[in-house]
Amino acid sequence: MLSEHSAATVRATLPAVGGAIEDITARFYDRLFTAHPELLRNLFNRGNQAAGTQRQALAGSLAAFATHLVRHPDERPDAMLARIAHKHASLGVTPGQYKVVHRHLSAAIAEVLGDAVTPEVAAAWDEVYWLMAGALIAIERRLYAERGILAGATEPREWEVVERIEETPDVATFRLRPADGRPAPAFRAGQYVSVRVELADGARQIRQYSLSGAPGGDVRQITVKRVRGTGAAPDGEVSAHLHAHVRAGDRLWVSPAYGDLVLDGPTDAPLLLASAGIGVTPMAALLAQLVTDGHRGPVTVVHGDRCPSAHALRADQLAHTAALADATAHFWYEDLEGGAAPGAGGPAVRAGLVDLSALPVAPGTRAYLCGPLPFMKAVRSQLLAEGVAPADIHYEVFGPDLWLASPSSSGPVGEATMPSMVTGSSAA
Structure with missing residues (x-):
């Protein structure tokens, strides 16, 4: 819960932070990737970074979360964070990575806003960050535990492609089964998996793809559209690799399933x-x-x-x-x-x-x-x-959730609308 003193400080500084938030997030990513180039190479979606969509999503998430805390200081909006926690868990994000993000985000705020960031202001925004990070860590810990995974020890399993189906000229379905012969982990219809591939330059890029078939058995399927670049957005690195190089008999690294777009409620509701x-x-x-x-x-x-x-x-x-x-x-x-x-x-x-x-x-x-x-x-x-x-x-949402990235947008109240603080997802 946001303390009364910090709520007043955040309320007073929210216009200044909001006005500079895209500069802050741009500086944050510059600092983060300079210090940790392996994150851009092996965790973050390089296409989203090049197009600037992840920066927009992060800006929207920070503003939305801070605004929620100011309006409802006695609530921790876990429902808003559920989607991002699933994305983080599918990537194997660990609690320690939140400390890295905090270090570079705090420095970026101080660099962009300068003397306006007094110790009091810094402490208030630190409280906002750690409330958000703490909620995400708690949700992610539960998601890992439900799948029998220790946070920080998660590693995708190798799956074999048993069939490739050409759905359209730009869409292919890949049917997969565990290469180690062990049973496939359970999933719920509507969920997705993270798929990791090694590209020609040695980078290990990760993307999320929805499972496009019903649960059951040991075969899973993902249906992948080849993402063709337009304007500032480049071609999809991973989708292009899958379409060009992956055939029956090849292997992919695939995570357990995550995601909250699942059927709940009355069985026969319309x-x-x-x-x-x-x-x-x-x-x-x-x-x-x-x-x-x-x-x-x-x-x-x-x-x-x-x-x-x-x-x-x-x-x-x-x-x-x-x-x-x-x-x-x-x-x-x-x-x-x-x-x-x-x-x-x-x-x-x-x-x-x-x-x-x-x-x-x-x-x-x-x-x-x-x-x-x-x-x-x-x-x-x-x-x-x-x-x-x-x-x-x-x-x-496929890719960074930009629902709240525009000041004129009105995201679903009370739903999981927050994009990722640590990394974005995409089917590119």
Whole structure:
């Protein structure tokens, strides 16, 4: 809990810190990587660093966390931190690394703000940092314990690729099983794993990829889109490596599964699964799980994509929708490729961007979203307008969570919206 004295100091200095927060985070990363180049080489996503998205995400997280503490000084917002704790645990982040981050972040604040950082101000912001770090360490310790892992001793297992499936020209599914013959660890539909590869320059880069099939057995699958660079953003290093070099018989280092986009609540509550682009991957797993569970309630499947031929896992979505007792699929394509009309009993196909205004939303609907941030913001706004409770809208972000990085954005209240303090995740 933030002390009363520190809350007053943080409240008074929050405008100054907020105004300089991107300069602070830029300086922080410069200091961190100068002192620890191995972190950029083997832990941080180099693409996110080059594009500046991780810096934006860190700035948004600091401002959002401090604002929450000032408004609610007697609360520790663990719910806001759940997502980042899962990402950290999937990367094997240790308590000791928080000390490294603190050292360079504190120095960056002092360097950017200069004499404004009095001992009183420094102590107040230290309290903010360690409240956040302490909450994350506690959640991560629990996540490690649930998987039988000692924090700091986690190491991905080697998995063998047993099959590669070309879903679209830019999307491939890799089916994996443990190379050591031991049983595959359990996971929940909607979760992801970290995949580590060694690139041509010797760097060991890590990315998170959603498990795109239902739990069960010893074979897992990830579905990977080749990320092609645009503007300042470079091509995805790891996705390009997987597409170019990994085939059946090759091996990958894979972590246990993490993530909080999982099915909870009443078994047969009405559900809406909305995705766009490669955001289909966790939704496909959730849909498969509903089939396995014999879900009887209504399910609305929504997906948006560039065109039908770019729609990965489309056949899986259709098969699982048909297998459920009360499910419908609705697909939107920016380009219908000459009019991709559905067959008898097929999905409703529309041109343009996803628009839920024509779809009935049943009372008590629980919604799960994954896709580009503008897509998720638009869908969330439409769901709120239909009376869906904010707490019943769940989402997953691929890459640094930029929901709170813009002053004009309004992130989901009470949901896990915090991006990573230590490192960002990505499917690039």
